[in-house]
Amino acid sequence: MALILLAEKDHKLGSALKQELARAGHETTTALTQEETLKFLSVRSYEIIILDMDIMRESDFDLINFIKQSQPMSEILLTTRIEEIEKAVRSLRRGAYMYFVKPFDSSDLLFGIESALKNLERSMAFREYERSAFIDMMGDSPAIRKMINLATKVAPTDSTVLLLGESGTGKEIIAEYIHRMSNRYDKPFLAINCSALPETLLESELFGYVKGAFTGAAGDRKGLFEEGNNGTIFLDEVGDMPLITQVKLLRVLENREVRRLGENKIIKVNVRIIAATNQDLLVAMQEKRFRDDLFFRLNVIQIKIPPLRERMDSLPSLIRYFIAKFNRRFNRKIREIDRQALFILANYQYPGNVRELENIIEHAVIMADDDVIRANSLPEYLQVIKKPMLALPSGMEEAVAAAASEAQPAEPEFITLSEMEKRLITDTLIKCGGNQTVAAEKLGISRSTLWRKMKEYNIRTSFAPEEVSVQ
Incomplete structure (x- = not known):
């Protein structure tokens, strides 16, 4: 069923069409004049607007443009006389979906409505996809x-x-x-x-x-x-x-x-x-x-x-976006970034914001020797950022490193951006004692986004007391 506004100057034709639309399961409001049409448009949203071009001629008011502005998620179907087909075609360029020349068969109109509804559905799905992709990137x-x-x-x-x-x-x-x-x-x-x-x-x-x-x-x-x-x-x-x-x-x-x-x-x-x-x-x-x-x-x-420094949660998405962009441009197949390079990117303040990050990734994609971006692929001014290490008493550093290597397998030289995001979320949850509200605030994301990410990465929702770091 669709919500339809039928603006038809011919009262007899309008009544007949309303009955046909009702039999097809559509809810229809009828208008006989431009004034009535504007009144109905101001109080309710419609999916389909069937517009008689005779009503459009009642004044110099641009009714099609008004409809497209006030009811953006609607489609306009025009009804016209054969001598005005040229005007109807011009109206298509201004936003109308299709036109029907009087007299027309009601089955043709119903088919046109069905086609317009499918077009609306595709348009809404595409816009929602664009919005979701934009949010993921930003x-x-x-x-x-x-x-x-x-x-x-x-x-x-x-x-x-x-x-x-x-x-x-x-x-x-x-x-x-x-x-x-x-x-x-x-x-x-x-x-x-x-x-x-x-x-x-x-x-x-x-x-x-x-x-x-x-x-x-x-x-x-x-x-x-x-x-x-x-x-x-x-x-x-x-x-x-x-x-x-x-x-x-x-x-x-x-x-x-x-x-x-x-x-x-x-x-x-x-x-x-x-x-x-x-x-x-x-x-x-x-x-x-x-x-x-x-x-x-x-x-x-x-x-x-x-600025980018105030929304660092978007860094992984932006990096993925720019890697994909420059892979296409330069015919490369970069698939990962090693841990040192990720640390550098995550600890830089980006005074040039997103544009600077884009230039950094472009440089790295070009300079990478294989399919991995490493620290030496980044611009030289970034390579001075080193991963910090704990200051330990003399001789202790080697002992800690040896014990760690015996206790757990060596980490791979590089990790994916998804793995980096998973580790960041897990570490933050541990530091916050498993409190998701506090962790979301520390990460600069909403609690619902944190929950979605935890589900995506299969991160558990509770942590043992000995895992929680004491601040």
Whole structure:
């Protein structure tokens, strides 16, 4: 059964279709006008919206765009007359799922509804998969959970988002996640670094230009706002944008229009803007380096991204992700990291955040002699980090080492990332006396995530008193 809104101007046809839909087990609400359609859309969510194009013509209001924004998890089926097929086809490009030419057989409509429901199911499953994969990669600390929940909540809207965080924290990754989870997911996602280009070049990249606008402008060229129409534009390091360009960006946000360099023609655009910066924009505003009105336009939804050192629980997932990425790029088959290299990676503070970790893993994948990343595969500046050893009286170190080697088999030279995570969880549980709530807090993850990991790695839930370390 599906929840259906049937917006049909022809009362007789609407009544007949409602009866057919009821016989097929669907719950249907009917509307005869655009006003009624908007009223029903404002109070309830529907899976299928059957929309008569005659209702769309009642005003200049963009009903399809409104539905896609207000009911993102729904499909639109259009009914139209044969002379308006061209308009129906254009509506498909704007988000409608399919159309039916009147008169049509009710069995065709029922088949279309079934197809649309299956498409919704696939779309929801794919988005949930993307969300789960994103969470696995980013980590599960309280700060990350808050960030992901906010990003997921704002994604289906068209609200402008401002991402704040240190350089290299993965702001573009978050921006792309918001785009992928939005209704614009199948439209362009274009990114530009506002600090990497001089003022004139930045403007030409954003707004485009016409032939002769400046020296070297040999022909007309669209800017990012035109190229990314109906999609998402990501403005990285927006805090470094020149003031004159800020004025033009404000016009885009307020009026949804651009003008190419060298001409006065106004071009309407429909883009979502996600901006990011590592600067304190409040300070920049006080110093007159950033416009107050632009800040308030950009700061509709603010998301703070914590640095990597505050979410080290995500390190194993990020390492796995980057190893897989560079294995594909460089045709390598790296499968493990030895214990010394893992210790170095786990005890580094990453001032360059996720971007620095990515560069480290890229270096290691290239430099590895076989399928294992060892300490000497890492950049030289990391190799000074050595695994600490207990300070023992003279002669005791060798005795302890000998006794240990007799008491237990030698550990392998390398362990997997999963094994590293299992050991970390087990050691933390032991130190916390088996208290899962305290252990989860120490690990920076939720108790439910800890429980899931314990089940995954078959970690027991209680420990003998002699195992518990005294702090």
